[in-house]
Amino acid sequence: MNDIATSTLFLILIVLIFVSGYFSGSETGMMSVNRYKLRHLAQGGDKGAKRVSAMLDRPDRLIGLILIGNNLVNIAASAIATIIGMRLYGDYGIALATVVLTLVILIFAEVTPKTIAALHPEKVAYPSSLLLSPLMKIFYPIVATVNFITNNLMRLLGINPKAAGRDTLSAEELRTVVHEAGSLIPSRHQEMLVSILDLEKVTVDDIMIPRNEIVAIDVNDELPAIIRQLNHMQHTLILLYRGEIDDAIGFLHARDILRLLTRTHVDPEKAAIVRAARDIYFIPEGTPLNVQLLKFQRNKERIGLVVDEYGDIQGLVTLEDILEEIVGEFTTNIGGQSHEHMEKHADGSFIVEGTVNLRDLNRELKISLPIDGPKTLNGLIIEEFGDIPEHPMCIRISGYAIEIVSVNDNRIEKVRVQPQTKKRRKLLSKDNKT
Incomplete structure (x- = not known):
């Protein structure tokens, strides 16, 4: 090292920092890539996606390779920075080199590349796989040795390194993905997809x-x-x-x-x-x-x-x-219920039959009456009131004003429902405060 010029050492140090940034960004990009989009592209024949997908099938090997390269480069950079510091500032240069190199690596080889990779994982992961694939073959003996040691250490801690399988989504997680798709999926299609997921909850x-x-x-x-x-x-x-x-x-x-x-x-x-x-x-x-x-x-x-x-x-x-x-209501309805049993009035209220299905009523009026108990509005009112009303009366269920218009024997025939709009709710809350 004494025969190498200081300017050359600076150049080597810059290259090592750049390589360290490459390994750091590659690690974040490879691990942050969307697995479902990756599989879709791989099935479509995208070569970059196939390379990344093959490497992610064994994440322990991929992480081992990246960390071996990253640590090797960082240690080499530390040694060179120490030599440069001693040449320029003597013994004080060791401490100065440690502080400066830490800041440089933190900014240029860690935070910046990892942030870029997290924001654009595909743009980082696909090109990186071109270099990581041959490096995996070259350093495979070292990677395999490191993985053997680390996997056995994890087994001693009660962790099975092969327990993690392919990523899967539950119905609730898939519902969240559909909602977060935004403009990528038309809102009408989102509603249909969520309705399919909800079929198992409806009998x-x-x-x-x-x-x-x-x-x-x-x-x-x-x-x-x-x-x-x-x-x-x-x-x-x-x-x-x-x-x-x-x-x-x-x-x-x-x-x-x-x-x-x-x-x-x-x-x-x-x-x-x-x-x-x-x-x-x-x-x-x-x-x-x-x-x-x-x-x-x-x-x-x-x-x-x-x-x-x-x-x-x-x-x-x-x-x-x-x-x-x-898919929602068809133009014809065999049951002859739902909206055919509703009549809208000028004040915004609806006169509906007591036998109307609560799910249909909620869907048509955009309200949220409870559906975990009785299936019809008649049954819900009787359950809430605790008896069969003998004359017209008004009751509030889940915040909705429901007026019983007519009763026949043991059955509620007609009911007036007043859906609460956001504006009406605000007015009601203001009145309550005053």
Whole structure:
């Protein structure tokens, strides 16, 4: 070293600091790169992404290589800085070189390159892999030795170095990713993706048409009455039952109805109508929508009756009902509920039927009434009030003013709901303060 000029030592020191910055930035860039974007690009044939992905499959080796190079360069830089300091300032140069080199490495070889790499990981990781890949082959024996020692030390501490697998996302984490995608995914598509994730949280009980609203035909009725109902039906599939809806016979398709009514000039017999009915597909209550959607697909079905543990019919669910949970309301609705049971008034309030489904009501009015208990507005009011109201009254649930307009026997028929806007809430809070 004594034969090397001081200017040359300065040049070597600058190169070492630059190399140290390269290793520091490479480490941050490689470890900060978006793994999911990386896999997408690698599957698309991007060579840089393939190199980085292959190196990240063994992060212990990658970190070992980078740290070996970084420490080797920093130690060499420290030795050269000490020689330069002693040549220029004697014994005081050792302390001066330590302080100056620490600041220089901190600024130019640590903070700056790592910050740049953290902000632009792909732009740093892909080019860095061009040099790190051959370096891994050259220094593999040293890297393997270091990894062998460190992995055994981790095992002594009760840590399995191979326990960490590929990054995976839970449903909640994936929901956060979708929300944070911003303009990269249209808001409409974001809502659909989140709705798909929410299918496992919703059961058929939440969306089914209640048994008292199922449009069906009693085959015990007189034949003229049955023919009249068939002629005026607006649904593709009609449920046939005998006496009580729990004694369901099957579903009659519109094509079969048309065939029966046009085959001859005379009305068809009851027996012919019953024979034309198709088998009923039964759905256990409490079935999650994601499971039922798969069952509909596997069984080639579009409609089914929800039954409880005793076999009693609780409601009706169609494939369209499940799809509407994902994409929103269609132009037609087999259930004939939701917005068709709502009437908007000039004051911004809505008159709705007590049998309206709470999920549909929340979706239509952009409100948040509790849905973890009763499924209908009628059931929610009765649960909150603790009894069946005998006359019109007003009640507040979850901050929403709900006026009971009419009651019939043991059922609430009409309810006025006043959705609270942000402006109205501010006014109410000001009034409360005054």
